[in-house]
Amino acid sequence: MITKVLTGRKIVEGTAEGEALVTRDPISFMGSINPKTGYVIERGHEIEGQCLKGKILVFPSAKGSTGGSYMLYDLVRNGVGPTGIVNAEADSVVVIGAIVADLPMVDRINIAEIETGDHLIIDGERGIVKVIREK
Amino acid sequence: MQLTDEEKRMLDGEYGEVVRKSLKILVALGEIYGAERMLKIKNVHSPGVSYRVAGDAGLNFVKDASREGRFTIPVTLNTIGIDSERWEELEYHFPRCFALKQIELLDAYQKMGAIATYTCAPYLTGNIPAMGEHIAWGESSAVAYVNSVVGARTNREGGPSALAAAVTGRVPEYGFHLEENRKGKYLIRVDMELKTDKDYAVLGYFAGRIAGRDVPVFEGIKWRPTLENLKALSAAIASSGAVALYHIVGVTPEAPTADAVIGKQEPIIFGRKEYREVVEKFTINGDVDFVVIGCPHCSIVEIGKVARLLEGKKVKAEFWVCTARQTKVLADKMGLTEIIEKAGARIICDTCPVLAPTSTKGYKKLLTNSGKLAHYAPGLWNLKTGLLEIEECVDAAIKGYWSGKA
Numbered sequence: 001m002i003t004k005v006l007t008g009r010k011i012v013e014g015t016a017e018g019e020a021l022v023t024r025d026p027i028s029f030m031g032s033i034n035p036k037t038g039y040v041i042e043r044g045h046e047i048e049g050q051c052l053k054g055k056i057l058v059f060p061s062a063k064g065s066t067g068g069s070y071m072l073y074d075l076v077r078n079g080v081g082p083t084g085i086v087n088a089e090a091d092s093v094v095v096i097g098a099i100v101a102d103l104p105m106v107d108r109i110n111i112a113e114i115e116t117g118d119h120l121i122i123d124g125e126r127g128i129v130k131v132i133r134e135k
Numbered sequence: 136m137q138l139t140d141e142e143k144r145m146l147d148g149e150y151g152e153v154v155r156k157s158l159k160i161l162v163a164l165g166e167i168y169g170a171e172r173m174l175k176i177k178n179v180h181s182p183g184v185s186y187r188v189a190g191d192a193g194l195n196f197v198k199d200a201s202r203e204g205r206f207t208i209p210v211t212l213n214t215i216g217i218d219s220e221r222w223e224e225l226e227y228h229f230p231r232c233f234a235l236k237q238i239e240l241l242d243a244y245q246k247m248g249a250i251a252t253y254t255c256a257p258y259l260t261g262n263i264p265a266m267g268e269h270i271a272w273g274e275s276s277a278v279a280y281v282n283s284v285v286g287a288r289t290n291r292e293g294g295p296s297a298l299a300a301a302v303t304g305r306v307p308e309y310g311f312h313l314e315e316n317r318k319g320k321y322l323i324r325v326d327m328e329l330k331t332d333k334d335y336a337v338l339g340y341f342a343g344r345i346a347g348r349d350v351p352v353f354e355g356i357k358w359r360p361t362l363e364n365l366k367a368l369s370a371a372i373a374s375s376g377a378v379a380l381y382h383i384v385g386v387t388p389e390a391p392t393a394d395a396v397i398g399k400q401e402p403i404i405f406g407r408k409e410y411r412e413v414v415e416k417f418t419i420n421g422d423v424d425f426v427v428i429g430c431p432h433c434s435i436v437e438i439g440k441v442a443r444l445l446e447g448k449k450v451k452a453e454f455w456v457c458t459a460r461q462t463k464v465l466a467d468k469m470g471l472t473e474i475i476e477k478a479g480a481r482i483i484c485d486t487c488p489v490l491a492p493t494s495t496k497g498y499k500k501l502l503t504n505s506g507k508l509a510h511y512a513p514g515l516w517n518l519k520t521g522l523l524e525i526e527e528c529v530d531a532a533i534k535g536y537w538s539g540k541a
Binding site for chain 2: 009010011012026028030031032035041042043045061062063064065066067068069070071073074076077078089090091092093095096097099100101
């Protein structure tokens with residue numbers, strides 16, 4: 001068991017706990033994700049075919065459409081969204097969606113330290129991500 | 136953040152619950168990005184107006200706001216999910232259940248005082264801010280265009296923040312509102328002549344992948360791009376990346392010289408080789424059943440070009456020319472609509488394949504001259520997509536087939 005504590009910046013307060021889904025590719029919530037199912041649909045995306053539901057989504061930053069704010073909100077309201085978000089650098093479109101959806105979110109995290117399958121605990125208020133890895 | 140007395144009263148609920156909540160969202164954004172104060176604005180272009188983007192969550196959000204919330208400044212609306220006047224006739228593309236939800240969303244925006252432009256290119260239909268003006272715009276392609284080509288100042292606003300800006304007349308002062316964040320980070324030297332909208336789309340796609348959220352600076356463009364060229368570049372650069380601002384040395388207003396926007400650095404080269412690498416990603420051939428021009432929405436010049444190419448011909452593929460309704464009125468008047476519809480193609484207003492209710496509808500292959508649509512269509516519509524010149528798109532639509540050779 002390895003435990004790491006990564007410190008970043010508070011974006012949206014609240015705590016979240018769950019399994020990490022990590023990608024090195026940027027995400028556009030309008031276009032990369034199906035908001036009704038939570039599956040990644042963008043062709044050639046590193047995590048194409050994966051489902052966001054119940055995961056803590058770890059990605060560098062957003063790209064693309066400004067429709068992403070509502071799409072993220074809708075995803076969460078449809079019960080197929082992530083339970084928390086960790087970014088290297090937050091894009092305003094995702095931030096706005098996370099604020100409206102009350103989704104705990106932290107950025108300025110070195111996401112190279114996190115792997116898919118790690119157990120994460122996010123403390124949005126303190127901007128902290130705890131990484132627990134079974135080894 | 137330092138708030139004015141009026142802004143404090145907004146937060147105290149003196150102007151109602153919608154204003155209170157809206158300012159709360161803007162303050163939260165401001166706190167995150169270290170804004171010192173709010174800026175007063177007089178211009179919003181709102182994204183997230185298509186029901187496909189807003190979903191039920193967004194629809195309820197806007198409906199709740201519309202009960203008492205009113206826009207205090209002019210607000211143009213982005214592209215929606217239906218042709219608002221032809222959806223019943225084209226129900227195959229715009230299912231009734233979707234259309235009715237879309238209309239509900241539009242009614243809520245209307246109630247708050249929005250202007251029914253329904254276009255991703257509001258700068259073609261009467262929303263033109265001035266150089267240096269602070270605004271709140273969404274629609275990634277329009278954000279890139281208005282920051283870069285016009286020199287107005289906006290961050291990438293999402294639907295909820297655009298709504299918040301519209302009811303309060305405020306945005307937090309951070310990001311691209313500040314002079315220091317408008318400088319370039321990546322220098323890209325264009326080593327080939329760019330002639331067509333497709334050429335500019337390819338450059339945009341290339342640059343967006345490199346720049347991500349930062350500001351690219353193009354040098355070596357010694358000729359004058361057209362409005363349509365810049366529209367194509369803006370759309371592609373904000374699809375493969377999250378670029379909100381770019382500079383073209385000697386062309387865009389903030390970059391009279393390279394030194395004005397970027398320090399000395401080794402340029403990244405964009406030439407024939409890089410061009411081919413992007414185009415290869417979007418190369419298809421064989422039977423073609425769907426062709427779309429007008430992402431972002433066509434200008435009247437582009438509609439004229441399509442009409443000339445289609446005159447006296449008949450298309451085999453489903454062919455959409457997407458535009459704003461105001462532009463179609465002009466096309467009607469000039470006889471262009473008649474030529475296009477006679478050829479079996481359709482002028483579709485208010486919407487586009489990126490924001491319409493997507494399903495495969497049995498189509499297999501899409502051709503377009505838009506880097507943005509080529510980027511989104513494979514995931515959204517499960518379609519193989521080709522990026523071609525406008526003349527090639529029309530030629531393939533007529534034959535129902537693309538041989539892969541011009």
